[in-house]
Amino acid sequence: MQIDMNDIHKAFGKNQVLSGVSFNLKPGEVHALMGENGAGKSTLMNLLTGLHGLDKGSIRINGKETYFSNPKEAEQNGIAFIHQELNIWPEMTVLENLFIGKEMTSKLGILNTKKMKALAKKQFEKLSVSLSLDQEAGKCSVGQQQMIEIAKALMTKAEVIIMDEPTAALTEREINKLFEVIASLKKDGVSIVYISHRMEEIFSICDRITIMRDGKTVDTTNISETSFDEVVKKMVGRELTDRYPQRRPELGDIVLEVRDASKKGSFEHVSFHVRSGEIVGVSGLMGAGRTEIMRALFGIDRLDSGEIWLAGKKTNIKNPNDAVKKGLGFITENRKDEGLLLDTSIRENIALPSLTSFSPKGVIDQKREASFVELLINRLTIKTASPETHARNLSGGNQQKVVIAKWIGIGPKVLILDEPTRGVDVGAKREIYTLMNELTDRGVAIIMVSSELPEIIGMSDRIIVVHEGKISGEVASREATQERIMTLATGGQ
Known part of the structure; x- marks a missing residue:
């Protein structure tokens, strides 16, 4: 799926969030979207998936001007969004969370739990997730809830998956497994928009990077043609001398x-x-x-x-x-x-x-x-x-x-x-x-x-x-x- 977003503007009241942002996504690429908090990354993706309407600009999907009225419509058209803030229903089971709004039923309208469990287990095996499908999702750790959200998105058979800080709550093993899944999706022609502040991940798995600052597009380039220091400078508008400030602790009692x-x-x-x-x-x-x-x-x-x-x-x-x-x-x-x-x-x-x-x-x-x-x-x-x-x-x-x-x-x-x-x-x-x-x-x-x-x-x-x-x-x-x-x-x- 080819996506082209051009000259995008969006304000919430007097707060101008996006001012002329352009972003394009090619089929089968992992495209990093980076910027400081408040730069407008999530807002841009929310406009793409129909959570908000844009004020000015155009969105073209496979060359055709397209606007979704809500995220469900975007999902039905092949675009899934894994949000940074988890959308888990804590009192529902893991299985119910995976199939909420997409329940499988027999011809008589009876829930086909057996079929849903089989599909869920298959997806969990791909992600190396060991979780009971019958337990309450609210009793899962934040990392486990994140894996539920990732599994849910992968089960939509999307052509584009937007991942907003997907590894923030994951262990090293879970991150490595997710990267394997991303590589497999990429081979199948699925495009990934990868929003993350973890620079090592960006340089490990992404093909291109778009950098935003203060609601504007600063640059789009191939990952192979940039560096950690260049990305940081473009993101914050200045150089950061050291990642970690020097400590000279004076310890007391x-x-x-x-x-x-x-x-x-x-x-x-x-x-x-x-x-x-x-x-x-x-x-x-x-x-x-x-x-x-x-x-x-x-x-x-x-x-x-x-x-x-x-x-x-x-x-x-x-x-x-x-x-x-x-x-x-x-x-x-x-x-x-x-x-x-x-x-x-x-x-x-x-x-x-x-x-x-x-x-x-x-x-x-x-x-x-x-x-x-x-x-x-x-x-x-x-x-x-x-x-x-x-x-x-x-x-x-x-x-x-x-x-x-x-x-x-x-x-x-x-x-x-x-x-x-x-x-x-x-x-x-x-x-x-x-x-x-x-x-x-x-x-x-x-x-x-x-x-x-x-x-x-x-x-x-x-x-x-x-x-x-x-x-x-x-x-x-x-x-x-x-x-x-x-x-x-x-x-x-």
């Missing part, structure tokens, strides 16, 4: 210590500590128990046994509100469901954990609140027309910045970051890393869970590795290599 913590079915006998001014990286494969440990620390889930010590004193964290009062902040890996109130404003989201500081007499001091929110919006360079914009209307990366701003605002002693740069562009990643350094310079202790090994190595002072619910080892940053961490993550010594 132990702020948080976990002793022999266990939760049945999730993790057991976990012990570690973090000092003021220190970044402790937590690595491991998806499902190893990393997130579960952090949830228990923050009081979302209860420990079955073990102790948590804060500033040298044994403490009992009953719930997240209790954790916040004791100086803990938690940026979750699932910002959409757990990190943000999507239908409320940026201002309300950022101010929510700190409301008591604006209302000493029970009444919110709106002037102080507005000043506080504006300071954090500017500090984290959140791209928005107004603090009253709903969080739902922000790009994924800017949503992540709102979540970070929210927790920085409480002045935490310990900040837990679970996949802090997921779905965030290279320029914004650098801003987050710099902010992490500033926080540790002020004595904040940071625990960072990440699936990106270069990030773990580049930003951590120490790295603890989790394997099957147990800490399999600890590595000092100066001795850390991807091979060493992966060996521990897979149960090696």
Whole structure:
């Protein structure tokens, strides 16, 4: 399928999102679409698939001017979109999610569950996914939910598949399998639009790249004719000297210590500590128990046994509100469901954990609140027309910045970051890393869970590795290599 989008314009109210963007996709190519958060990448694809109507410009498919009225119509015409924010129905089964709106029935209208299960199993085998089709999708990990979305798109027999940050929640093994599937689809003439901030992936699997900045097309070129540094410069309009800012930590006393913590079915006998001014990286494969440990620390889930010590004193964290009062902040890996109130404003989201500081007499001091929110919006360079914009209307990366701003605002002693740069562009990643350094310079202790090994190595002072619910080892940053961490993550010594 040949797609040509020319001189595309789109505004939402007074916010001009796209201004004269052009993009073309050839049959059987993997085409990278890159740009900073808020550059307009997802909006462009939403216009292609009919989620929004364009203000100006033209879309031609196989030479014919074509406009879809909704994403379902686009899918029926061979264009599938795997969104960055997962569209999973948590209380429905995995099978029901795979076939929602496309159920198979007999001539009498009875659901043909047997046929649906056979097709689903076949697709899962291609992706090397091991999941019960009868379990609730909401009980699957974020990575597993991502694989459900990928399987769902592949089952449409699409000619074009748009993948928006498809590997953000996947393990190394799942990523490699997805790349094999992409190579196979490409051989069959299927075109892929690949939106990602992971530069290594772009240079590994893509044929061409289109770069966007501030709602405009900057460049389209063959991957073989460009470089990492050139792409970054075109994306952000400037050169980034180093991917990871240099750390000169001055470590203080132990702020948080976990002793022999266990939760049945999730993790057991976990012990570690973090000092003021220190970044402790937590690595491991998806499902190893990393997130579960952090949830228990923050009081979302209860420990079955073990102790948590804060500033040298044994403490009992009953719930997240209790954790916040004791100086803990938690940026979750699932910002959409757990990190943000999507239908409320940026201002309300950022101010929510700190409301008591604006209302000493029970009444919110709106002037102080507005000043506080504006300071954090500017500090984290959140791209928005107004603090009253709903969080739902922000790009994924800017949503992540709102979540970070929210927790920085409480002045935490310990900040837990679970996949802090997921779905965030290279320029914004650098801003987050710099902010992490500033926080540790002020004595904040940071625990960072990440699936990106270069990030773990580049930003951590120490790295603890989790394997099957147990800490399999600890590595000092100066001795850390991807091979060493992966060996521990897979149960090696």
